[in-house]
Structures are given as C-alpha cells and as structure tokens.
Amino acid sequence: MRLSRYFLPVLKETPSEAQIVSHRYMLRAGMIKQASAGIYSWLPMGFKVLRKLENIVHEEQMRAGHIPMLMPTMQSADLWRESGRYDGYGEEMLRVQDRHGRDMLFSPTAEEMFTDVFRSHVKSYKDLPLTLYQIQWKFRDEIRPRFGVMRGREFYMKDGYNFDLTKEDALHAYNRHLVSYLRTYERMGLQAIPMRADSGPIGGDYTHEFLVLAETGESEVFYDSEITELKFGDREIDFDNVAQCQAVMDEFTSRYARTDETHDKALFDQVPEDRRRVARGIEVGQIFYFGTQYSDALGATVQTPEGGSVPVHMGSHGIGVSRLLGAIIEASHDEKGIIWPEGVTPFHCGIVNLKQGDEAADGACDALYKSLVALGLEPLYDDRKERAGGKFATMDLIGLPWRITVGPRGLKNGVVELTCRRTGESEELPPEQAVEKIAKIYAGL
Amino acid sequence: MRLSRYFLPVLKETPSEAQIVSHRYMLRAGMIKQASAGIYSWLPMGFKVLRKLENIVHEEQMRAGHIPMLMPTMQSADLWRESGRYDGYGEEMLRVQDRHGRDMLFSPTAEEMFTDVFRSHVKSYKDLPLTLYQIQWKFRDEIRPRFGVMRGREFYMKDGYNFDLTKEDALHAYNRHLVSYLRTYERMGLQAIPMRADSGPIGGDYTHEFLVLAETGESEVFYDSEITELKFGDREIDFDNVAQCQAVMDEFTSRYARTDETHDKALFDQVPEDRRRVARGIEVGQIFYFGTQYSDALGATVQTPEGGSVPVHMGSHGIGVSRLLGAIIEASHDEKGIIWPEGVTPFHCGIVNLKQGDEAADGACDALYKSLVALGLEPLYDDRKERAGGKFATMDLIGLPWRITVGPRGLKNGVVELTCRRTGESEELPPEQAVEKIAKIYAGL
Structure with missing residues (x-):
C-alpha cells in the first residue's frame, strides 16, 4: 500500500479522553474512531489488524476440529425466557421491540442460540462430539464503557460451544480449547496465562481465564514465576488425543496462577518466595465447562448407545477478538508508539x-x-x-x-x-x- | 472435511414456509435456520459460502483501490438527526434506547457514518480521491420479511462511499464501481446486468441496479437480448484510467435494460423486435452518485487547490452479500438441488x-x-x-x-x-x- 493512497488519519495530539496507552495509540495511529460511548468505527488499519486476529482464531479453531458458523446479532427474547436468563440478565442486555412489538435483544452471548440449533438437528450420540463456534459482534450495555476497545459496548468475540455425551468427553473438549487457545495467543505474540477463574453461581472447578500480563490490567493476578517460562511452541498436537491434550492442560495449569477472584493466600504461600509474583493482567479469553445447565433448560438431549435419552454436556469458550487489539498494544509498545508482533502486524x-x-x-x-x-x-x-x-x-x-x-x-x-x-x-x-x-x-x- | 465430523443437517422434507426454490434448498441443504422472522442463523455450510462471497467482494474492491474498514452496527441517532433522515426513515429503522435513555439505531445503511469519518479527518483536496467501504450486518425491519435470505431483516451488505473533489471525479468513481461489480459477479458465476434504476427523490441519471435474471425475481425487467452476450472476462483494467472505465460503462449500459420502475415503452420499442426481452430479475447491487447531498448536510468540505472550500461529491455503492446466496441458487439449480458455480462452491x-x-x-x-x-x-x-x-x-x-x-x-x-x-x-x-x-x-x- 502506498500511504498517499491509503486512509491513515494519524493524530498529532494525544486525545484527552484516553486513559490507557492502547486506547491512546489506537486513536493516534488512526485505527479507531469513537462513534458513541463504548462504540467504535474501525478505521482501515484497525480493521486490518482485527481481520488478521479473526483469521488466526478461525485457523486455530478449525485446526482443533471446531466448526464455524454464524448467529444473527438480533435475537428473539423467547429463547432467553426459555432458558430463564431474560429477566435476570439486567441492564447490560440491549433490549429492543421490533415494529410488531416483539421483544428482541442484541446478543450478549449465544448459549441459547447454539443449544437451540443443536436440539433442532442432533438426536443421536453418533453425531457427537460436536463443537460449533462463531466470531460475531456482541453488545453489552456497560454502564461506564472505558479503555477504548478493551471495555466497549459493541465488541467482536469468538464464542464456541461443545456438545458431548459425557462429562469426560466434555472435559476433553475443555482441554482441547485450552490447547488451541495457547497456540492462538502465541501466534499473536502474546503470552496468555491460563488462570483458575471464578465459576460464579454455577460452581465447579472447570473454568480458566487467559490473562496477558500488563501494568494496566484490570485484574490483580498472583502466580508462580515458573509459569512464564512455559512455551507452547511448535509442538504437534493431535486434538483427538485425550491424553496429549490432558498433558498440555496439566503442564500449563499445575503451577499457581489465579486472579484476585479466586486467589487463595494459603496456597500461594506454598510457592517458594522467590517465585511468587503479584502483577496485573488483562483477560483475553475464558473456557468453561457447565455440564447440562442449558441442555436441561432447553431440552437438548441425545439418544445413548443403550437407547435411552440424556441431556448433552456442554461448555462455552470465548476469545475477545476486538479486545485483543488493546491487549496486544498494552503488552507491546514503547514511548514512541505501538510495536506489532510479526504475526499480527497490519503491514509487514x-x-x-x-x-x-x-x-x-x-x-x-x-x-x-x-x-x-x-x-x-x-x-x-x-x-x-x-x-x-x-x-x-x-x-x-x-x-x-x-x-x-x-x-x-x-x-x-x-x-x-x-x-x-x-x-x-x-x-x-x-x-x-x-x-x-x-x-x-x-x-x- | 469428512462428513462424519461436519455439521450438515440436511432435511428430507421440504419446509412448508419456503415459497421460492433458494429458500427451500438453503433450508434443506442445512445452510440456514430461521431464528426469528427474517432473521437467520448461518449453519456451517451456509456460513462457508457467505465467507467465500465476502472474500471475493473484498478482493475485487481492493483491486479497484477501495479501502476496507468497519462501522459499528449500533449507531447514535444524533448523526441521523443531523442529516435529516432520522424522523423520515420510517418503521424499517430499528430504533433502540440504551440504558441511559439515549436514542440509538441498528444501521440500515451508513452514509452518515462514513461522511462523519471523512469530515473528521480529511481537509484537503490532496487526500482525494478516496473510496471507503465496509461489509457489515445491517438491519431493516421489513414489515413482511420473506423469501429467506433474499428479503431478510438482518442482512450482510457491502456498502462503499466515494469522496471526490468534482462531479467528473465522482463519475469516474461511479464507473470504477460498475467495472469492479461486473468482475465480482462474474467470479461468482452470475450474469448481473446493470439496468438504469430509479433515483427516487434525489433525481439525476446516475444510478444503476445490477439484476440477475431468474424466474422468481421480484422485478420485471425489459432488455435488449444483445446485452446477455456481453462478458467482462479476463480483461486487464487500470482502475485509475478514466477512459478505460468509461468505455466499459458505455459497453455495458448502451443497450436498453431497465426495470419496471424506469421502463420507457417508446424507447424499448426502438429495439428490434426479435431482441426485445421481458423477464424477471433479482437485484444484487446498486451504484449511486448523489452529489453533495450528505456533504452539504454534514459539512464534509475540503480545501481546493485555489484555497476555497467545497463540499465533496459523493456516491454510495452496495452489494447484497447475504442476498447473493439466494440469487445464485435461483439462477443455478435443478430439481435435485443446488448447482454451485465453481467460484463460490463450499467444497471443491x-x-x-x-x-x-x-x-x-x-x-x-x-x-x-x-x-x-x-x-x-x-x-x-x-x-x-x-x-x-x-x-x-x-x-x-x-x-x-x-x-x-x-x-x-x-x-x-x-x-x-x-x-x-x-x-x-x-x-x-x-x-x-x-x-x-x-x-x-x-x-x-
């Protein structure tokens, strides 16, 4: 591209509304322009990086055997009433009535939609395992959107959903996602550490967040410094191989690494003192096994080999694609500007x-x-x-x-x-x- | 892809709600699933073709020197009030209030947003010509959505906007779009005929629709049969070359070809009788030069070489990307199912x-x-x-x-x-x- 023919509206002044470095540099480098509070237009160079990140996520998801599709952004409230989440979701859900007075909403996540597609079409254990995903715009009406694309209202997210016959199979899907996420982030030049996360009201041990270390991170994190020496690297992975995926999971999660939400001081104190680190991190993804919560609510069942009928075991797995632009810049910049990792740079x-x-x-x-x-x-x-x-x-x-x-x-x-x-x-x-x-x-x- | 590992929920029965063949086949072939009236989930094979079409559009737009970016789907009503379109747009516009009671809307088109980006960053004739475009989800709350993805409410569209110093330059941009659209449709295996369209209240001669001939088309079309013998083919085009683009424009628009909206019986009767055709067509794109309508309303001006300040000449140019799936199937199928052109087939x-x-x-x-x-x-x-x-x-x-x-x-x-x-x-x-x-x-x- 010749710059004289491109549209790269670089700003000389630092915009006063930007509190963190990634927001400042994305505005100054002509990557984004605020359209409304927490809503951004992606100017050509911003869009170019966004598209590169999207393509990396697609490639790594497909490599793991996951199947891309796409849900609409506007959804009927009915499904959300069926799952019981419509009333409880609160003000972050952008609710709309269409011209016929029907309740709709701008999808903040898509457990219901994917479960509905599944229950409409899949009836037998023979069609499992199955993991479907999308990369689509979501909307959460944050009360105080801030930090540019890091905490926007309209954001681009990969969300994937696994459907499995048993808990064991679903935990393999969980591990498979962890492995594919490690590869994904490394290709983007990021070290994203899986940390035990808070599973909220659902309970259970099976959720990890991926955090990128950065001074401006929104979460306080506590970890054993040995974890930062781990590299996924070029290793060949057979994503169908349960033991191989479990081994990667064990390797990357056996050392202490938690956010403030799950921090356990007594456990942390068992880490040798010279390896204990307290820092800040940016969440760039999360994996989650939640069992049969949605399949029970929405009646997503399959026939078993024995002829019975059971609800499928599910999990959901997200990567914040638009947020990643901010995270990469927070992790890789100096006083002069951005330093793009080679894997995601808009121009070589x-x-x-x-x-x-x-x-x-x-x-x-x-x-x-x-x-x-x-x-x-x-x-x-x-x-x-x-x-x-x-x-x-x-x-x-x-x-x-x-x-x-x-x-x-x-x-x-x-x-x-x-x-x-x-x-x-x-x-x-x-x-x-x-x-x-x-x-x-x-x-x- | 091995079918045993894919998600291709083929239906045996013909869904009763589908009135036209493309809708029937897209449902039966497991490409889409209706989520709400006029709103579809794109199942894996449908998404795969959608993505191929999107990539072809990107490639051809960039070949013509147009620059991709991306606007948010949710927009503030303020810009639309400034242009004067907010109140007049009617019930097709999906209007929303956010949690703070601010008026927002789901973008049905983006003249305002692009003009706003332009006026914020471009001040001089030296930065012209400039054509920016996006491929993004739009929403129009059709009163009676029908025909599957052909007339849905949430749809995927490429919309491009040219900014030029003079009417002559803007007409070159208009021609450049015509040329790039001809290439685009041919790569998709479609013959899309540019037809003089109705410019509505704005007036002027400068709008063409691209129509694919199909029995189920929503428009009646009248044309000189010679036009169907024209092929764009492999010709090399320099998109900066005004005369070359004008020659293509002349070649493809000099014969009679109009929709019922602009049909002129007296002119049509001058076509030799054996070449007069009356048929039906599906609109898959439209190009439009509208002068300074939006630049006047929104104050998008540039400095001229002489030092004055003038509003820029603009046009907008659209391709209905999701609608194209329907159009391709309408134009290419038999009683057994779809027949994909090689350029867009989901699998080779x-x-x-x-x-x-x-x-x-x-x-x-x-x-x-x-x-x-x-x-x-x-x-x-x-x-x-x-x-x-x-x-x-x-x-x-x-x-x-x-x-x-x-x-x-x-x-x-x-x-x-x-x-x-x-x-x-x-x-x-x-x-x-x-x-x-x-x-x-x-x-x-």
Missing part, C-alpha cells in the same frame, strides 16, 4: 523515502515495493512529500516491526537501512538483501 | 464411498482425500455408513460441482467415477487422473 514492513521526488530514491523505493509484493508481503510505502522526521514518527507510532529507509546518500553506496522497531537497531545493506531478510522473518508465520 | 468436490468399511474403498477414498487436500483443495468426503442412494441425493442437493464416486467394483479395474453436477455426465478414470482434472478446473479460480 514500512518503506520510508527520505527524498520523495529524487529520481534514484523514488526508483529504489518502487523496486523494493514491487519485490516485497512479489513475495506475497505487504509493505506500507510512505511516498508522501514530508520531511524525514515526520515519516519516522509516523512509522514508530503505527509500529510496523521492520522499516527500510531509502535515501540518495545510501543509494550512492548501494545500500538502504533496515531498522527493527523493537530494538531500534539498524543495519545498512543492499536493497535485495533487505528484501531477503524480511522474507525470511515472515516465512512460516 | 464430493467424494462418495459406495461401500464404507470395505478396505479397498476406504483406502482409495482416504488417498483421494489426501491428494486433493495436498493440492490446496477442499473435498467433502461422505464417509458415513449410508446406502449409496442417500449419499447421491445429499451430494445432488448440496450441489458441489464435481463428485468422485469410489466403489469396490471400479477399483478392481483401477478406476473411479468423476461426475459433473451441472451436466450429470460421468467418466471413469484412474483416481490420480480424477484429482488432476479437478485441480485443473480450479486452477486460477
């Missing part, structure tokens, strides 16, 4: 032309641009007639991981400058070597 | 195992499946223990363009059967040749 590298209009510089930039595009990469070429300082400031703010700087002086020596956004380190090298190096960095991502 | 081919459990048949199917996947293709392998008749009926209903049938008898002679869904023609050939042939069909799509 920036090209800064130090002297737009100079024949050699323009030609070299065009050639670099074409070489990168030919390799399937997406560069952002700042081809505006601006001074170099402004171009550097923009590139630092929007946080592309790599920058190639092209100027007449370097070109005389046959070199351009390749700069790493994270370390700030630069090296001079011939243009074709810079292209090669960038291609190598992104190979396999 | 089906594999039918005539004797599940037979070692040779199972092995051959597995090998075929793996070969196709290795080539980047997506087969749907019916690995259920069902009789052959049921498997064929399902494949015909869901309409994959190609089917490979594998049975012990053929395998003894070293062959499988490759069947074309559209023609019904079959040929016997060795498995590796069947794979090769399918790969060739999809190469370049």
Whole structure:
C-alpha cells in the first residue's frame, strides 16, 4: 500500500479522553474512531489488524476440529425466557421491540442460540462430539464503557460451544480449547496465562481465564514465576488425543496462577518466595465447562448407545477478538508508539523515502515495493512529500516491526537501512538483501 | 472435511414456509435456520459460502483501490438527526434506547457514518480521491420479511462511499464501481446486468441496479437480448484510467435494460423486435452518485487547490452479500438441488464411498482425500455408513460441482467415477487422473 493512497488519519495530539496507552495509540495511529460511548468505527488499519486476529482464531479453531458458523446479532427474547436468563440478565442486555412489538435483544452471548440449533438437528450420540463456534459482534450495555476497545459496548468475540455425551468427553473438549487457545495467543505474540477463574453461581472447578500480563490490567493476578517460562511452541498436537491434550492442560495449569477472584493466600504461600509474583493482567479469553445447565433448560438431549435419552454436556469458550487489539498494544509498545508482533502486524514492513521526488530514491523505493509484493508481503510505502522526521514518527507510532529507509546518500553506496522497531537497531545493506531478510522473518508465520 | 465430523443437517422434507426454490434448498441443504422472522442463523455450510462471497467482494474492491474498514452496527441517532433522515426513515429503522435513555439505531445503511469519518479527518483536496467501504450486518425491519435470505431483516451488505473533489471525479468513481461489480459477479458465476434504476427523490441519471435474471425475481425487467452476450472476462483494467472505465460503462449500459420502475415503452420499442426481452430479475447491487447531498448536510468540505472550500461529491455503492446466496441458487439449480458455480462452491468436490468399511474403498477414498487436500483443495468426503442412494441425493442437493464416486467394483479395474453436477455426465478414470482434472478446473479460480 502506498500511504498517499491509503486512509491513515494519524493524530498529532494525544486525545484527552484516553486513559490507557492502547486506547491512546489506537486513536493516534488512526485505527479507531469513537462513534458513541463504548462504540467504535474501525478505521482501515484497525480493521486490518482485527481481520488478521479473526483469521488466526478461525485457523486455530478449525485446526482443533471446531466448526464455524454464524448467529444473527438480533435475537428473539423467547429463547432467553426459555432458558430463564431474560429477566435476570439486567441492564447490560440491549433490549429492543421490533415494529410488531416483539421483544428482541442484541446478543450478549449465544448459549441459547447454539443449544437451540443443536436440539433442532442432533438426536443421536453418533453425531457427537460436536463443537460449533462463531466470531460475531456482541453488545453489552456497560454502564461506564472505558479503555477504548478493551471495555466497549459493541465488541467482536469468538464464542464456541461443545456438545458431548459425557462429562469426560466434555472435559476433553475443555482441554482441547485450552490447547488451541495457547497456540492462538502465541501466534499473536502474546503470552496468555491460563488462570483458575471464578465459576460464579454455577460452581465447579472447570473454568480458566487467559490473562496477558500488563501494568494496566484490570485484574490483580498472583502466580508462580515458573509459569512464564512455559512455551507452547511448535509442538504437534493431535486434538483427538485425550491424553496429549490432558498433558498440555496439566503442564500449563499445575503451577499457581489465579486472579484476585479466586486467589487463595494459603496456597500461594506454598510457592517458594522467590517465585511468587503479584502483577496485573488483562483477560483475553475464558473456557468453561457447565455440564447440562442449558441442555436441561432447553431440552437438548441425545439418544445413548443403550437407547435411552440424556441431556448433552456442554461448555462455552470465548476469545475477545476486538479486545485483543488493546491487549496486544498494552503488552507491546514503547514511548514512541505501538510495536506489532510479526504475526499480527497490519503491514509487514514500512518503506520510508527520505527524498520523495529524487529520481534514484523514488526508483529504489518502487523496486523494493514491487519485490516485497512479489513475495506475497505487504509493505506500507510512505511516498508522501514530508520531511524525514515526520515519516519516522509516523512509522514508530503505527509500529510496523521492520522499516527500510531509502535515501540518495545510501543509494550512492548501494545500500538502504533496515531498522527493527523493537530494538531500534539498524543495519545498512543492499536493497535485495533487505528484501531477503524480511522474507525470511515472515516465512512460516 | 469428512462428513462424519461436519455439521450438515440436511432435511428430507421440504419446509412448508419456503415459497421460492433458494429458500427451500438453503433450508434443506442445512445452510440456514430461521431464528426469528427474517432473521437467520448461518449453519456451517451456509456460513462457508457467505465467507467465500465476502472474500471475493473484498478482493475485487481492493483491486479497484477501495479501502476496507468497519462501522459499528449500533449507531447514535444524533448523526441521523443531523442529516435529516432520522424522523423520515420510517418503521424499517430499528430504533433502540440504551440504558441511559439515549436514542440509538441498528444501521440500515451508513452514509452518515462514513461522511462523519471523512469530515473528521480529511481537509484537503490532496487526500482525494478516496473510496471507503465496509461489509457489515445491517438491519431493516421489513414489515413482511420473506423469501429467506433474499428479503431478510438482518442482512450482510457491502456498502462503499466515494469522496471526490468534482462531479467528473465522482463519475469516474461511479464507473470504477460498475467495472469492479461486473468482475465480482462474474467470479461468482452470475450474469448481473446493470439496468438504469430509479433515483427516487434525489433525481439525476446516475444510478444503476445490477439484476440477475431468474424466474422468481421480484422485478420485471425489459432488455435488449444483445446485452446477455456481453462478458467482462479476463480483461486487464487500470482502475485509475478514466477512459478505460468509461468505455466499459458505455459497453455495458448502451443497450436498453431497465426495470419496471424506469421502463420507457417508446424507447424499448426502438429495439428490434426479435431482441426485445421481458423477464424477471433479482437485484444484487446498486451504484449511486448523489452529489453533495450528505456533504452539504454534514459539512464534509475540503480545501481546493485555489484555497476555497467545497463540499465533496459523493456516491454510495452496495452489494447484497447475504442476498447473493439466494440469487445464485435461483439462477443455478435443478430439481435435485443446488448447482454451485465453481467460484463460490463450499467444497471443491464430493467424494462418495459406495461401500464404507470395505478396505479397498476406504483406502482409495482416504488417498483421494489426501491428494486433493495436498493440492490446496477442499473435498467433502461422505464417509458415513449410508446406502449409496442417500449419499447421491445429499451430494445432488448440496450441489458441489464435481463428485468422485469410489466403489469396490471400479477399483478392481483401477478406476473411479468423476461426475459433473451441472451436466450429470460421468467418466471413469484412474483416481490420480480424477484429482488432476479437478485441480485443473480450479486452477486460477
């Protein structure tokens, strides 16, 4: 993309309403614009990252054998009355009447809808196991929306629902989600730690939240520092393999890691003192086994091999996709701006032309641009007639991981400058070597 | 995908509420499920096609230089009051109050939102031309929703908005949209004819609807039969080239083609009688130049090269993405079911195992499946223990363009059967040749 043809409305001033760094940088880098309280328009670069995150979530869900579909945002109140949640949900539910006076609502979550699809179509244990999911806009009418996309009212979420014959099968689905979430977050450059969460009125041990450590996190977290040394990495996983998924679950949840909601001081004190950490975290996902709560209420049963009929065991599993943009920036930035992890960056590298209009510089930039595009990469070429300082400031703010700087002086020596956004380190090298190096960095991502 | 692991709830009976064939087949093929009147859940195979259509629209819009972003579904009423449309929009607009009593609405279209983003960030003619677009869920509270996804209440639409300095520039944007739409529909296997449309209270000649011919179409259409011989084909287009886009516009709109709303009998009678056609059509898109209506109302102005300030010239351009599924099926089916065009089919081919459990048949199917996947293709392998008749009926209903049938008898002679869904023609050939042939069909799509 050539910047002169893109729409990247970078702001010079820091917007006064933004209290945390991700909100500030998303506004300043022209990624979002507030439309109403807690509701945002996704400007082109914000949308581009959102779409990348969505695609990673889809890929990892499908890899785990989960099946994508899509529910409508507007739902009839009837199903929610059947499950008993309509009256109790409170003011966070956006309630609407349509022109015929029928009660509708903007879906804040979709247990009822998925259970309804299931009960309409699945009758036999032979069709299990089954995990269906969607990535769809949700609405929760927060009383005080804040922190930009981190606690908005309209937000993009992946929510998945497993349907299983037995509790054991459902717990395998639970583990499978944990494994796939670990992969998902690592691809996004995040370390998200599964922490035992509060299961609320439903009870049971089976819910974990995934938290990204960040000073601005809304939750206080307590953990054994050994947990931050764990990496999921490239390991091959057979998602049907119960023992393999259980082993990953055990590895990533056997050490102490809890939020303030479930913190147990006595247990925490058993962690060796030099490994005890108290910090703050941002919740980016949650997995949950809740048994037959919804299948009982909505009559979602299957025939068993023996001929009887039993309610299915279910769980629900969420990833806050729009919120992840905020979380990634909270976890990866400096005083100049965002630092995108390579796996989610909106453009693979920036090209800064130090002297737009100079024949050699323009030609070299065009050639670099074409070489990168030919390799399937997406560069952002700042081809505006601006001074170099402004171009550097923009590139630092929007946080592309790599920058190639092209100027007449370097070109005389046959070199351009390749700069790493994270370390700030630069090296001079011939243009074709810079292209090669960038291609190598992104190979396999 | 192995059918035993997929969620494809095919119905045996024809649902009584479905009046037109696309609605019937989408329900029967397990693509959608009605959630409320005019509101559908997109089951996995329906979602898969929807996503393919969405991707084609994105690719073609970006090819034309248009920039994707995303607006929220819930919007404040304030902007609509500013443009003067809030009170007049009528009961089709779904109006909501949030918990603080603020008037909101579920966006039925987004002229106001895009104009607001534009006026907030663009101040100079130097940033023009600019075309921004989104693909997002919209809501129109139709009094009598019907025909499945063809006239639903919650629907998925691409809406794009061009911002230009002059009327001439805006008309180039108009032509550019026409060209990109022609490409888009052809990739989907559709012939969509641009027809002069009614511009309503705004006036002017600059609006075309794109109509797909189908007996069940909601509009009566009148056209010169020569127009159906036009193909956009593979031609290379430079979307910046004003003359080139104008030439395509002229080629595709110089013959008579109008809907009942704009039909002019005297003009139609000038078409040679043997070329006059009266038929029915389904609207799948519309392009519109409306000048400065919204930029005047909302104060979207730019500085001119001479230093003055002028309102920008705008147009809006829509493609009904969810409606397209219905339109494609209306235009491409037979009495057995859907016939997907290769460009949008949910799976590239089906594999039918005539004797599940037979070692040779199972092995051959597995090998075929793996070969196709290795080539980047997506087969749907019916690995259920069902009789052959049921498997064929399902494949015909869901309409994959190609089917490979594998049975012990053929395998003894070293062959499988490759069947074309559209023609019904079959040929016997060795498995590796069947794979090769399918790969060739999809190469370049």
